[in-house]
Amino acid sequence: MVKSKIFKGKDVYITSGFGNRTYVLNGKQVSDFHYGVDYGTNGIKLVQHAIEKGKIKHITTTGSLGNCIYIEYPRLNKIFQHAHLDKINVKVGQVVDNNTRLGLTGATGTATGIHLHLGMFPIGDWNKAYYSRNWEDVSKYIYPEKSILEVAREVINGKWDNYPKRKELLEKAGYNYNEVQKRVNELLSKKKSIDEIARDVINGKYKNYPERKTLLEKEGYNYAEVQKRVNELLKK
Numbered sequence: 150m151v152k153s154k155i156f157k158g159k160d161v162y163i164t165s166g167f168g169n170r171t172y173v174l175n176g177k178q179v180s181d182f183h184y185g186v187d188y189g190t191n192g193i194k195l196v197q198h199a200i201e202k203g204k205i206k207h208i209t210t211t212g213s214l215g216n217c218i219y220i221e222y223p224r225l226n227k228i229f230q231h232a233h234l235d236k237i238n239v240k241v242g243q244v245v246d247n248n249t250r251l252g253l254t255g256a257t258g259t260a261t262g263i264h265l266h267l268g269m270f271p272i273g274d275w276n277k278a279y280y281s282r283n284w285e286d287v288s289k290y291i292y293p294e295k296s297i298l299e300v301a302r303e304v305i306n307g308k309w310d311n312y313p314k315r316k317e318l319l320e321k322a323g324y325n326y327n328e329v330q331k332r333v334n335e336l337l338s339k340k341k342s343i344d345e346i347a348r349d350v351i352n353g354k355y356k357n358y359p360e361r362k363t364l365l366e367k368e369g370y371n372y373a374e375v376q377k378r379v380n381e382l383l384k385k
């Protein structure tokens with residue numbers, strides 16, 4: 150299960166990942182390289198949104214991609230390709246953001262069911278031929294339903310296990326592991342030692358439970374760990 154800004158947090162599933170794959174089409178086994186990631190929506194024509202501020206670069210309808218939108222995201226330096234839409238609500242040149250309804254997920258073109266085929270490549274590759282573009286695995290790159298900071302705080306609070314399991318879990322949920330871990334390290338480097346923070350707690354800087362827990366976790370501390378040290382210090 151993946152939560153995505155494209156679907157405003159509605160549950161979708163990766164039905165086919167990026168890269169080499171073998172599948173059955175019209176009763177025949179086919180092997181190919183999949184230049185995108187397929188997100189199944191349980192047969193529902195879910196509304197798709199832009200993930201952040203961008204611009205509609207191109208709209209096309211072909212036999213294989215069906216109704217297809219290309220969105221340019223300057224901040225990310227990427228172009229996203231949304232294929233197989235049932236209906237398109239935007240126009241070329243339109244400026245979009247996460248509140249823009251791009252259209253409905255569908256099964257136009259070559260598709261065995263309702264899904265979003267999401268491709269991604271660098272903006273600079275636009276003028277290259279289709280297969281010469283550096284298509285990238287969008288599932289490993291971006292899906293922050295939560296912000297990187299929120300996820301980094303969860304990592305610190307123990308919700309995402311340890312490496313290498315942490316990497317696997319984060320990537321499965323659509324986060325870029327390196328990006329999250331970088332933020333985790335930044336937060337941790339700013340942190341005081343457990344002893345220092347426990348003393349701050351004793352000196353009243355973190356109020357009382359449950360507010361104390363919220364405040365500590367906001368700063369990236371593990372509440373249980375700090376409180377344990379507080380109790381130890383108070384016993385002395």
Ligand SMILES: [Zn+2]
Pocket residue numbers: 165183185186187265266267
């Ligand atoms: Zn696909």
